[in-house]
Amino acid sequence: MNKNYMVSLIAVIVLFLIAYVGTQQGAGLQLVFGIIVPYLAVSLFVVGFARRVMGWSRSAVPFRITTTCGQQSSMPWIKQAKIDNPSSTLGVIVRMFLEIVCFRSLFRNTRMKLNGGTRLTYQLELFLWIGALAFHYAFFAVVVRHLRFFTEPVPFFVTLTEQVDGFMRMEVLYDAVQAGLPGVYMSGLVLLAAALYLFLRRVFIPQVRTISLAADFFPLFLIMGIALSGIFMRYFAKVDIVAIKALTMGLVTFRPTIPEGVSGLFFAHLFLVSILLAYFPFSKLMHLGGVFLSPTRNMTGNTRQVRHVNPWNYPVKVHTYDEYEDDFREKMIEAGLPVVKMPEEQA
Amino acid sequence: MKDKKKILAGLVIFFAAITFPFWFNMGKAAPAPELVLTAKAKAAKTCVMPTAFMKAEHMQLLDVWRHNVVRNGERAFVNAEGKLYTMSLSNTCLDCHSNKAEFCDRCHNYASVRPYCWDCHLDNPKGE
């Protein structure tokens, strides 16, 4: 039994229960979980995120330490890898774009197979790349979709996302599994599946298990909890959507209200989201901001062409030529090496 | 450092994006929609199932109805109280809720839901 993930799992379950129980009839903490905590979480997120990023920005970038992943810009007849070893800002932008949007470095994993002796075949080892892409894009789609609860009228790009996301008509399965209505969004399911994959990787691949901390499991469980409660509300324990939107619209228009008929499940869902937001700036999830600031990726590789300035450069003690010649003058002369000062001048 | 300015700009853009709901709705009240019940619906007092159930589960009920009518040729629906209804969107539902725009659409629009009922069904079968 791994302490790291058990602790994280228990933490998420406890958090869920706190919100669920706290908003049941009698406990009456709707105000806390529906209004105070979400506002608090958003403020923590914004302030924490800004502080973290500004903290990074305060540290200097003394040297240009680009990881060059391709041919440098050299003589005109040698083809430069303009993206992998960019010498222009445009190249850097494309490199960063591909890195952030396509996870290009993760894609780099190629594998080789020796087929019967000496013939090589290449294949891509894509599982982590696919898992990561699926996870992040599903998450993004889910976030965009949820804007329907936070906007009135709902903007076109939200409805568009919904339409694309829900293009699979799953209600044909309704008779068999009694689920699939309202229309199924792929993103929710993909998010859950990808989070599960990322979790199972951490449990079953010993290398990854060794390096995993509680801080790696906690956000995964949190996201799984969010996805599960969301899916449950949508397809199984149907909730009063209009009431929920009244609540969420109250939040974003700064006229917070707690309408009648919002279920405890929703408050638990909202609480987990709040926890995620509040936890975000203090965790590895800050890779969202950090990926933009990685000095090995966001700088040009043309250090020999354009000088980079180190803001804290300071003079150091060096062994000058004069000191060197003083040390070795006799021997240099003997060997016929040119010297600046002849020995007799010394005295 | 100019680098710091760039980072600050990036941060501002990021926050502008994530606070989209706040400024998008700025100054708008956007209250939950009021549903209008027709006289007939008011008179009936209760729908085929209790209101709370209908609020959350009407889409599911309609899907069961569709299935039973189209696949099994059944049209009779008996609710918990033993009352008999004909399973028909056009003839039963729209009979009372003949005001689609003020009844169905208001909530659907508010929650950004696009039911495809109306791909086939006329929303005003009686042509009123």
Added chain:
Amino acid sequence: MSSAQSLAAKKQEILKSWFQTTVDSYPAETARFLKNQKDPFANPVGQTTYQSLDALVDALTTDAGPEVMAKALDPILRIRAVQSFTPSKATSFVFSLKQILRRHLPGIDPGSGVDMNDLDRQIDEMAMAAFDVYVACREKIFELKANESRNQFFGSLKRAGLMVETEADGPGF
């Protein structure tokens, strides 16, 4: 069926089990990588180990003798000689084959045609060859260590003209 035939028939299972046991002498994180990564360039240790064991099972099947065994043993021991194994640990995989054969071959009763004594004898030969190869690898390591310091030391002296050059390459070498 003779020993050789039984061995050949069960080769894949025996090899799999032997590879498993051998690779399990590494930490769990490493063992999994060694087992699962099939790229001979990304995982040279796992792949070389596998090929060595494969060749050794073949050698056993054909009763090929110590020389062939030594050749098959070389790649795997060359690796284990520079990893964090004691000499006994580095060569212990050979002995584990005895138990693996007993698990996989159809009974040790006289009727099966499997001559366990003969196989044991061959494995003992393999073990002895393994010691030889292992020690040769270690010697090579120390030779490299010695050579490097000698080359640096004498090479520099000689080039700097501080040593008298003789016809031979200097004292002792």
Added chain:
Amino acid sequence: MADELIKPDELLSQIDHRPSGAGWMDTPVDIRKGMYCYASNPKSVETLGLPNARPWNPLEDDWKLPENWQQIVHDGFRERLDKFRSFKVFMDICVRCGACADKCHFFIGTGDPKNMPVLRAELLRSVYRNDFTTAGKILGRLGGARPMTLDVLKEWWYYLFQCTECRRCSVFCPYGIDTAEITIMGREILNLLGLNIDWIATPVANCYRTGNHLGIQPHAFKDMLDFFVDDIEEVTGVRVQPAYMEKGADILFITPSGDVFADPGTYTCMGYMLLFHYLKEKYGLKITWSTYASEGGNFGFFTSHETMKRLNSKMYAEARRLGVKWILGGECGHMWRVISQYMDTMNGPADFLEEPVNPITGTKFENAKSTKMVHIAEFTADLIKHGKLDLDPSRNDNKIITFHDSCNPSRGMGMLDEPRYVIQNVANHFYEMPANTIREQTFCCGSGAGLNAGENMELRMAGGFPRANAVKYVHETFGVNMLACVCAIDRAALPASMGYWVPEVEVTGLHELVANALIMPGEKERETDLRGEPLPGMEE
């Protein structure tokens, strides 16, 4: 029956190596002979004026640390977080996805989990969380934090000197986290406590005083080149005349001193000398050597940024003193990482030099416009492209060549195609190793970043195995017998590695091949190559 027989042996191997799923923090460091380099000699540490010079032994319990060593580490850590955004960001954003785990040649070769790049970084990160983050302070072990103890320090020392700073992991990291950067910071902090290895500290001290890492004095340096002059004459019949510290020469040439003192780099050095003589005779180009700036390789890079700067300063200082137009650099790995990514920033601007132009071809080296330092592979490739060299590639016909991309020129510079172009023009048989072992994915020789000592031979062999394994493949497939490289540490380390793993393959520098093919004006008919081996068709 059978089951009983199985148990003892299998259990034994499992008990030893699998400490019941204990986390890496609970696995104590075991400093093993053959894997570590000897502790720094106090004299060398003193020469450099670095703190806490004293004799100490890694195998002893007492490392003779200063009283307040924990405070020193803490302060050193904080200072570097402020000075290097790379360090701070890399401490914060790793998600431990594991993409880097199996990319490290030391992990692949040794099988030690703490050699996974992510775990190497976690050694520092765990202390960072404890000392500098709120979450780490509150959650402690649960948050992956741990206080700095003597055991942790020993673990740092052991594993930070099992990293060759080759940056292969950084290529695969989705955030570009560069373990070299983390290792560099960690080593800087260790240096604050006087914890270096001798193979680094002593070369650095030598380099500082004498100008080269072996501590060879100026006259001996010249003797060495004179010796090569004789050798060259024997092979080619041409007597070359290297210039030393010649004021007003066109170009200052700096190469790692390994080329001058250690086989097979010496043949590469003869290659440079032949090429320079050829250019002088044919085109009147004056290239000078210097005994003051006689070391390109910069072991300061493996000590601290400051030490790197102190050693590197000699290059510009000497170029300025001699009044040359620009600087030409020899074949070296980390020397070029320093030149490419640090030199101009540290010791520039080099406004006293001219923007480098090849006076023979007229080519402007645009990519070296600011540092004013050109790599000799770029220079030679340009000469060949313009047909300025008379070459007879058939003289290299008995060499079936493959090319090892050195870590630093490939991942810290991107010089990949120039040396290949040169090889293909001076030799007829060239084969590439498999794609995931060359270019930016190249495997380290296993001895970089100051780990090329003798006492850690096991580590070097294990770390060099992935590279050797790919060489073995081309050796068996194409009959490759010569491994070319553009790095002095490669030339020093790979012969041992080949000697152990693929004894049939020898190691050569690029310019040894060039010189073998180069038809010198007034040369006699060559019967042997620079090594004295008979040329193809000249075997008796």
